[in-house]
Amino acid sequence: MSYSDLIKQNISRYEEKDYADMFSFYREVWPDNQLHLDEKIWEWKFLQNPNNPDPSPPLWIYKRDGKIKGQIASIPFLLKVKDRYIPASWGIDLIVSEEYRMKGLGPLLAGKVCENTGIFIALGVTEDAYRMFRRMQLIEMKKLTRYVYVLNYKPYLKGNLRQISSNLLSPFVHFIKSAGSAGKRRAGINNITMEKLDGLDDRITVFWEKVSVDYDFAARRDASYLTWRYLKNPYRKYDIFELRLDREMLAYCITRIDYEKNVRVGYIVDFLAKKKDINTMLLRALKYFKEMKVDSIVCDVINRDIEETLTEFGFSERESARDLMLKINRPGVDASLITEKNNWFVTRGDSDMDYTG
Numbered sequence: 001m002s003y004s005d006l007i008k009q010n011i012s013r014y015e016e017k018d019y020a021d022m023f024s025f026y027r028e029v030w031p032d033n034q035l036h037l038d039e040k041i042w043e044w045k046f047l048q049n050p051n052n053p054d055p056s057p058p059l060w061i062y063k064r065d066g067k068i069k070g071q072i073a074s075i076p077f078l079l080k081v082k083d084r085y086i087p088a089s090w091g092i093d094l095i096v097s098e099e100y101r102m103k104g105l106g107p108l109l110a111g112k113v114c115e116n117t118g119i120f121i122a123l124g125v126t127e128d129a130y131r132m133f134r135r136m137q138l139i140e141m142k143k144l145t146r147y148v149y150v151l152n153y154k155p156y157l158k159g160n161l162r163q164i165s166s167n168l169l170s171p172f173v174h175f176i177k178s179a180g181s182a183g184k185r186r187a188g189i190n191n192i193t194m195e196k197l198d199g200l201d202d203r204i205t206v207f208w209e210k211v212s213v214d215y216d217f218a219a220r221r222d223a224s225y226l227t228w229r230y231l232k233n234p235y236r237k238y239d240i241f242e243l244r245l246d247r248e249m250l251a252y253c254i255t256r257i258d259y260e261k262n263v264r265v266g267y268i269v270d271f272l273a274k275k276k277d278i279n280t281m282l283l284r285a286l287k288y289f290k291e292m293k294v295d296s297i298v299c300d301v302i303n304r305d306i307e308e309t310l311t312e313f314g315f316s317e318r319e320s321a322r323d324l325m326l327k328i329n330r331p332g333v334d335a336s337l338i339t340e341k342n343n344w345f346v347t348r349g350d351s352d353m354d355y356t357g
Contacts (some may be wrong), residue, residue, distance in 0.1 A: 077219045241253045252272055265296050267354070298348075
């Protein structure tokens with residue numbers, strides 16, 4: 001029996017009896033990471049996702065002598081591919097005990113997730129994972145690009161400007177560009193109402209079905225998924241806004257406000273609108289963030305048309321290290337179609353990016 005076969009026979013799907021050993025493993029490999037040591041977050045992430053087709057958590061573990069020594073997890077979701085949906089998974093939380101690193105365990109764990117989903121997608125992986133996925137021949141897609149709109153330059157003059165700029169794209173330089181663009185599009189939002197939602201219902205699902213025709217490849221954003229992802233999230237607090245023109249829903253926008261160093265940042269975490277209405281949504285979001293006295297607005301996205309709108313609006317592009325990589329396992333899926341980079345719609349709210357970093 002080959003070395004790989006010996007490893008494979010000790011990789012299995014997580015079972016309820018593994019719970020205590022799993023958290024012992026976490027304390028070993030992530031001793032200072034409270035996010036991964038929090039049982040409430042673990043249960044939300046792996047037991048409550050409405051898109052998980054299996055009653056078992058989407059975790060695969062490697063055991064040696066009865067002890068867990070490696071794991072990989074996923075976030076199952078439905079991927080819209082043109083006019084149909086395909087089961088897909090975001091790959092997350094690949095971790096191996098130090099004594100088993102560089103011994104081929106990582107690719108074998110990742111391969112197990114790939115076998116159990118129609119399309120496996122990785123977003124924003126580490127350098128080591130990036131190299132591993134390249135060896136596994138995952139297809140490299142477009143990077144998730146960060147766009148920043150500066151409202152107040154003063155915080156950037158405090159503390160270590162260079163360190164802050166590395167996270168928020170030389171914002172002092174782009175302040176004039178953002179400020180100069182803002183005044184050109186004031187008209188047209190007086191009739192737009194923006195209401196904070198405490199809960200989501202089928203209207204959001206209907207809105208997704210209506211608007212998603214603008215996007216060939218995107219995670220399905222229905223009421224059950226958005227409720228789980230944002231309203232039930234035990235780690236982050238999000239605000240969900242509905243934008244309406246008269247009585248018609250024009251967009252939804254999911255935001256949060258946080259500090260990066262001494263900069264108050266407003267994040268546009270997720271949103272949905274017809275492409276023609278993105279500019280209107282941004283105008284209303286800009287008004288809200290000004291009222292909340294944020295210093296910068298951040299929006300991370302993959303979609304050519306939306307990225308062009310952001311640039312025209314006055315957002316400045318920052319190079320991102322968050323690669324999108326995928327592997328297709330579903331028969332009948334046209335690789336040339338799904339790998340068309342400009343047809344995707346991905347935001348900061350996809351995968352686990354917004355609640356891990």
